Amino acid sequence: MEKFEELISSEVPVLVDYYATWCGPCKMMHPVLEDLKARLGDKMKIVKLDVDVPANRQSVYTYQIQSVPTLMLFRKGQMLWRQSGVVRLNELQGIVEKYINN
Template structure:
């Protein structure tokens, strides 16, 4: 948990993908997030969080459905969205919401 807090308190934006291995839409989102990372490079950290292996964290953030994306910077949650989004939608959101 302390490693997680350290990550989200970074000056660099951190996009967290709360997912489950059994979730079809989560599988569809994986290549999209890879494209986001390829496009944005070192300007973003993308962290995948398996809700089945991290139930306490999922409960803390009240993740009720997967996939759920959350964007953090400097310890603040800047954005949250459930469901599958396009690469362009995700990048636009990151650029608009971060400092």
């Protein structure tokens, strides 16, 4: 968990994708996140956390992840945005870009 806390403390926005390998909507988010990374490059980080992996359980409990996919955007250790379910690329890009230069 400490490594996760260090990661989300970055000056660069960090988009965390809580997902499960068995989750259909999570599979739909994968190409969206790849396209977002291609568009924004080093202006942001994307971290994928499988909710079924024991090493991620503390984070899942801490942030009360109850459904997947759940996307959370952090910067300097603070959660800036959170949403569960599939998010379209243009909408997600608009959300992240609001925090890139702030």
